Amino acid sequence: MPDANIRIPEEAKARLAAIAAAEGLSLRAYLTRLAETLLTPGERAERAEKALAALKEWNGYAPTTAEEQDLDSELDRRLAQVGSQ
Numbered sequence: 001m002p003d004a005n006i007r008i009p010e011e012a013k014a015r016l017a018a019i020a021a022a023e024g025l026s027l028r029a030y031l032t033r034l035a036e037t038l039l040t041p042g043e044r045a046e047r048a049e050k051a052l053a054a055l056k057e058w059n060g061y062a063p064t065t066a067e068e069q070d071l072d073s074e075l076d077r078r079l080a081q082v083g084s085q
Contacts, residue, residue: 020030039047055061063071
């Protein structure tokens with residue numbers, strides 16, 4: 001498998017290498033695992049749709065667009081609150 005060269009700041013590379021080493025992995029192995037486990041925006045959207053469909057089938061939960069926006073806003077507010085502590 002051919003390698004790819006990615007240009008990132010040295011500080012970012014050092015941080016990733018330290019995280020990888022703490023997990024007993026090389027930087028290459030860590031980045032490979034990271035790429036295999038993170039979801040693309042499309043994959044996240046697909047999972048969200050499936051979760052909503054499962055909730056609707058299981059208990060009838062079917063929020064309106066306005067309710068989803070309210071819930072998203074509340075989640076953002078709570079995350080900002082935790083992040084400022």
